[in-house]
Amino acid sequence: MSDFDRFASIDALAMDVDGVLTDGTFEWSDSGGESKRFCFEDVMGLSRARKSGLALGLISGEDSPLVARFAAKIGIAFVAKGCKDKGAALREFAELSGIPLARTAFIGDDLNDLSALEIAGLSAAPANAQSAVKAAVAVVLDRSGGDGAVRQLVEMILRARTAK
16 A cells, blocks of 8 residues: 555544653643643644544543543543553554554554554654664654644644645
8 A cells, every 4th residue: 555545544543641742841840740741733733633524533542631631622422541552543543443453553752652653554753763663664754752743643644634
């Protein structure tokens, strides 16, 4: 299958959060509160993806309430937090959405994402992903996590879907 056909066939996008939608850092305040920085380009990209009919999911190794809060803001129904087996979570996302893994993309940046990246129909990584992850994916994006990588992937998928 050509790269174009692979992108055009995608009907669902699932993603890691830390290192993909964020730059991988978090902050704790003196009172113990946690914060994460999300990129508005990615937010807009996810909005465009949702409006185009792509099913969206978040699969995070962290059990942070900020992940659920982000999902609620964007309108993402499938959220797996505190996930130890991201491949199993991606299979669950595919089953619940009714979209086969072959038509599902996953973007991840670190070693704990490999089990999902290996089974996704389209696997992608931000430019600043770990070397082993970049070696394992179909697409290494030009943009870094937390700096428009998700938007770049969404635009690639939408362009291919529109052109088919």
